[in-house]
Amino acid sequence: MRQRPGLIADYQSDAAIFRSNVQRFWFAVLMVVTVVLGLGGSIPILPGLVNLSLGRELLLIAVTALFASIGSIGLNIVTGYAGQVSLGHAFFLGVGAFTAAVLGGVEVTRQVFDLDTGQFVEKIEVIGYQLDMLIWVPAAGLVAALLGLLVSPVAFRLRGLYLAFVTLGLVFVGDHLFRELTTVTGGVGIGRQTAVPSLLGFRFDEDGEVFGIFLSKEQRLFFLGLVLLVIMALVAKNLARSRIGRALAAVRDRDIAAELMGIPLARYKMIAFVVSSFYAGVTGALLYAVIGRLQPESFNLLLSIEYIAMVLIGGVATISGSIMGAFFVVFLPRLVRWLSTLWFFGFISDGATGGFVTASQFEQIVFGLLIVLFLIFEPLGLYGIWIRIRNYWKAWPFSY
Amino acid sequence: MTQFLQAVVNGFALAAIYALIALGFVIIYKSMQVLNFAQPALLLIGAYWVVYFVDIWRWSFWVAVLMGAGLAALTGVMLERVFLRPMVGKPVFAVAIMTIGLNTAINIVALDLLGIDLRPFDNPWGLSVLSLGDIRIAHSQIAAVIAAVVLVAALLVFFKYSRMGLAMRATAFDQEVVLAQGVSVPMVFAVSWAIASVLAMVGGVFLGVGIGLDGSVTVTALKALPVVVIGGLDSISGALVGALMVAMFEMFAATYQPQYAEFLGKNFSQVVPYVVMFIVLLVRPYGLFGTEEVERI
Numbered sequence: 001m002r003q004r005p006g007l008i009a010d011y012q013s014d015a016a017i018f019r020s021n022v023q024r025f026w027f028a029v030l031m032v033v034t035v036v037l038g039l040g041g042s043i044p045i046l047p048g049l050v051n052l053s054l055g056r057e058l059l060l061i062a063v064t065a066l067f068a069s070i071g072s073i074g075l076n077i078v079t080g081y082a083g084q085v086s087l088g089h090a091f092f093l094g095v096g097a098f099t100a101a102v103l104g105g106v107e108v109t110r111q112v113f114d115l116d117t118g119q120f121v122e123k124i125e126v127i128g129y130q131l132d133m134l135i136w137v138p139a140a141g142l143v144a145a146l147l148g149l150l151v152s153p154v155a156f157r158l159r160g161l162y163l164a165f166v167t168l169g170l171v172f173v174g175d176h177l178f179r180e181l182t183t184v185t186g187g188v189g190i191g192r193q194t195a196v197p198s199l200l201g202f203r204f205d206e207d208g209e210v211f212g213i214f215l216s217k218e219q220r221l222f223f224l225g226l227v228l229l230v231i232m233a234l235v236a237k238n239l240a241r242s243r244i245g246r247a248l249a250a251v252r253d254r255d256i257a258a259e260l261m262g263i264p265l266a267r268y269k270m271i272a273f274v275v276s277s278f279y280a281g282v283t284g285a286l287l288y289a290v291i292g293r294l295q296p297e298s299f300n301l302l303l304s305i306e307y308i309a310m311v312l313i314g315g316v317a318t319i320s321g322s323i324m325g326a327f328f329v330v331f332l333p334r335l336v337r338w339l340s341t342l343w344f345f346g347f348i349s350d351g352a353t354g355g356f357v358t359a360s361q362f363e364q365i366v367f368g369l370l371i372v373l374f375l376i377f378e379p380l381g382l383y384g385i386w387i388r389i390r391n392y393w394k395a396w397p398f399s400y
Numbered sequence: 401m402t403q404f405l406q407a408v409v410n411g412f413a414l415a416a417i418y419a420l421i422a423l424g425f426v427i428i429y430k431s432m433q434v435l436n437f438a439q440p441a442l443l444l445i446g447a448y449w450v451v452y453f454v455d456i457w458r459w460s461f462w463v464a465v466l467m468g469a470g471l472a473a474l475t476g477v478m479l480e481r482v483f484l485r486p487m488v489g490k491p492v493f494a495v496a497i498m499t500i501g502l503n504t505a506i507n508i509v510a511l512d513l514l515g516i517d518l519r520p521f522d523n524p525w526g527l528s529v530l531s532l533g534d535i536r537i538a539h540s541q542i543a544a545v546i547a548a549v550v551l552v553a554a555l556l557v558f559f560k561y562s563r564m565g566l567a568m569r570a571t572a573f574d575q576e577v578v579l580a581q582g583v584s585v586p587m588v589f590a591v592s593w594a595i596a597s598v599l600a601m602v603g604g605v606f607l608g609v610g611i612g613l614d615g616s617v618t619v620t621a622l623k624a625l626p627v628v629v630i631g632g633l634d635s636i637s638g639a640l641v642g643a644l645m646v647a648m649f650e651m652f653a654a655t656y657q658p659q660y661a662e663f664l665g666k667n668f669s670q671v672v673p674y675v676v677m678f679i680v681l682l683v684r685p686y687g688l689f690g691t692e693e694v695e696r697i
Contacts, residue, residue, distance in 0.1 A: 085493045154678075158685050159693070161435050161492060165629045166681060169674035180665030256695055301622075305500055312497065361508045368505030375498045376486050 015241040017234075031230075037062075038222045039213070058334075059218040060290070065330035066225030067287040072310040072326040073236045073319060074279025079308070080317035081240055082272035083252025084155055088167030089280055089307045091174035094299030095147055096140035096281030097194070097288045098184055103129050104136035104195025104289070108186075126192045127183055133199045137285055144281025145274045152273040156266045159255070171301050178296035185296035194288045197221070205292075221290055228286070229323070232279065237319045239275065248272055249317070309371050315383025324382040329367075336363040402534040407655040408648070413541035415647035416548035420603040421624035422631070422639040423552065424596030429633050430572040431592035433492060434484060437499040439600055440621035441506035442479075446472035446601025448514050451613050454521040461523045465605060469598045476597030477590045484593075485586070511615050520612035527610065544606040551602065552640065555595070564591060572634070619670075623650075626677035632690020641688060646673045 008014045018024045040059070075089050105128035112123040154166050178185050186192030197204040204220045215223075239245055247268045250258035259265050288294045306329060314325020340362070378384045421439060428436045436442075449471045453464035483502060487495045525540040559565035567583045568591065579585055600621070607617045627646045631638025654669035661668075686692050 085497070154682065158681055161496060161633065162629060162681060162685060162687075164435075164493070164496065165625060166678060169626065169677050172674045173671050176665065176668065176671045179667075302504075305504065308497055308500070361512060364508045365505045368501040368503070368508075371501030372483055372498050372505075375490070375494050375501075376483075379490075379494065 017237055034226060038219055038226065040219065056216065056218050059222055061331060061334055063218060063221045063225050063290055064287065065327045066222070066229050067283055067290065068310065068330050069229050069323040069326035070232045071280050071283030072307055072314065072322040073233060074276040074283065075307045076311045076317065076322040077236060077279070078272045078276035080311055081245060081252065082248040082269065084269060084272060085164045086167045086276070087164055087301070087304045087308070088170035090299045090301065090303035091170045092144045092148060092277045092280035093284035093303065094174055094178055096144045096284030097294055098178065099143040099281065100136045100140040100195040100285030100289065101192055101294055102127055102184055103131045103139055104133065105193050106130060124183065126186050130196070133197055136195050137282060140285035141278040141281040144284070145278040148273040148277025149270065152270040155269045155273055168301070171304055175297065175300055178299060188297055191293055191295040194292055194294045195285060197289045233319050233323065240319065244271060309367060312371055313374050313381050315381035318383045321381050321383035328382065332367065333363050336366060403655055405535050407651045409535060409537050409541065411648040411651035413544050414651060415644045416544040417603045417606050418624050418627045418643035418647050419548050419552065419640050420599045421621055422627040422643050423555065423636065424599040425624060425628045426634065426636055426639045427592045428596045431568055432589050435496040435499065436596065437496060438479065438503040438506060439596070439624065440618040441503045441510060442472065442476060442597045443600040443604040443621045444618055445475060445506060445510040446597060447604025447608050447613050447617065448510050450605050451519050451521045451608065455519065468601055472597040472601035473594035476593035480589055480593040507618060514613065514615065518612035518614045521608070523609045525609055538610065540606065540609040547602060547606065551599065568592060623673045626673040629677050630680045630687055632687030634691055635689035638687055638689030646676060649676050
């Protein structure tokens with residue numbers, strides 16, 4: 001009996017991270033493949049025969065996807081597991097990004113002529129403390145989490161669509177704040193340098209040797225992202241399969257019934273918002289540290305929608321789905337650019353003009369339509385498609 | 401005093417436009433419990449047709465508006481049939497998020513058709529202004545208020561006295577019972593989307609008559625969301641009150657905030673609707689006139 005795969009006989013195996021040894025094996029394979037892809041050309045596996053190097057460009061997109069996955073997991077906790085639709089994820093991403101930039105960034109001063117004294121004085125344009133990554137990554141998460149804590153009472157008072165509206169308003173208010181706090185954000189159209197990713201003196205944004213292996217800065221960031229994502233995903237998975245996760249699911253499915261069963265709504269909605277904001281803050285900090293420059297106007301509704309799309313396309317209330325969704329959405333622009341080189345997509349132009357739509361416009365249309373199509377045809381997202389494929393092959397060649 | 405009256409005048413004109421857009425939201429919400437985030441896109445594409453007919457085909461403004469209304473209604477009905485109908489019975493959020501996706505897609509197409517520049521178009525009012533003492537009232541503002549009043553009155557009469565209006569009110573009440581009485585619920589859905597699209601289009605035209613139409617009207621259209629929320633999602637009178645409230649607060653903020661509360665920053669008036677929404681929702685979670693949800697377990 002115990003040897004039968006797919007048979008769940010007790011709660012412990014129901015809540016296990018891996019259902020079977022097969023899953024464990026494939027997860028290990030996935031990790032090995034990821035690490036090998038990350039190392040790429042740095043270590044020769046079969047010299048002259050196999051070249052697994054992703055190339056700098058693809059690797060950089062992969063790094064972005066790894067960090068975005070963290071944020072997508074965060075949104076999935078509040079929207080997928082706890083059922084509280086939040087359109088305000090961009091705000092928390094922004095808070096994290098700017099907190100990190102202030103703590104880990106460089107101060108910019110400017111010589112200003114003081115009319116009263118007739119002398120030049122130093123005026124601070126953008127504040128920055130150049131602290132270590134060990135400080136600014138958690139701090140970005142904590143500040144965002146604190147703001148999430150402030151928002152959560154609203155979530156307790158409001159339900160459903162009204163909550164979606166308030167979080168939508170949050171994005172607009174946040175956008176205004178980011179534009180106006182110029183000493184923190186650098187101001188509209190100018191922006192500022194982001195935090196420097198240096199851990200105890202080890203720079204992730206510079207090429208160099210690690211343990212005798214030469215790693216480019218993309219590779220270093222890739223491994224940083226991979227390690228952080230595995231940690232954050234494990235934490236989220238453990239949260240989801242524990243008492244808290246079950247309580248959140250109960251709140252999502254029927255909040256009044258959950259309350260009657262003795263689940264304090266206020267506390268669990270608060271937990272969901274705080275954890276989700278923490279993830280968003282960490283993502284904001286790291287994602288923009290990779291890019292290097294930060295604009296106050298980039299945290300708009302569109303960014304929130306992008307994260308909603310990651311959750312929906314990937315799979316609501318699944319951790320692996322969040323990661324798949326993030327990779328899909330981050331690689332989409334690249335995919336669209338590749339499509340535009342094919343002949344029957346000739347209506348997409350490569351440049352800014354010509355053709356019917358430009359690549360970036362087409363990408364947004366695809367994006368909108370993907371959300372629509374996934375909602376209509378596969379509400380479980382990529383995760384659902386994967387489950388269907390898996391179930392099909394399980395019984396192949398029989399249909400059931 | 402002049403400043404105050406000027407703010408009131410501008411507030412009324414803005415309220416008229418908000419009311420038009422907000423009514424569309426409410427009508428769709430009442431008929432099929434769908435929160436239509438695609439309203440800004442409908443506004444943009446509707447107004448674009450008018451610009452297209454006036455500017456490119458050189459039609460008279462009124463003919464263009466009629467034709468635009470037809471096309472806008474068609475767009476609305478088609479959207480509902482193709483994308484929203486399969487979602488009947490799905491969770492409210494899923495549908496709401498889907499309309500966000502639709503909004504993104506349609507917006508891009510509309511913006512691509514419209515171009516980056518402001519698109520001025522011939523209209524009966526142009527930039528002419530009526531001066532009462534120091535207060536300046538644009539003719540287009542008066543027209544917007546009149547149009548809003550006429551359209552709202554017409555809609556209220558339609559809902560109260562026509563068969564279709566009765567069917568729509570009944571559908572808002574209970575879809576299944578209405579089906580059993582022989583009302584075509586799909587028809588009701590189609591009509592509500594058509595009405596909402598036309599209202600949005602008229603709002604868009606009035607947003608564009610001054611200096612011209614461009615993509616920024618969607619930002620204004622989105623501010624109709626706080627309007628609806630403040631009024632209560634399912635209340636027509638709420639939408640009107642909300643429109644007036646939001647527009648007035650916004651205009652007062654635009655007038656006085658730079659003088660008295662400069663620390664709040666430039667363009668603070670743009671976020672005022674959202675701030676008002678926060679406050680109203682904290683006091684009344686279902687808006688001012690919204691029906692409180694009664695839930696069974």
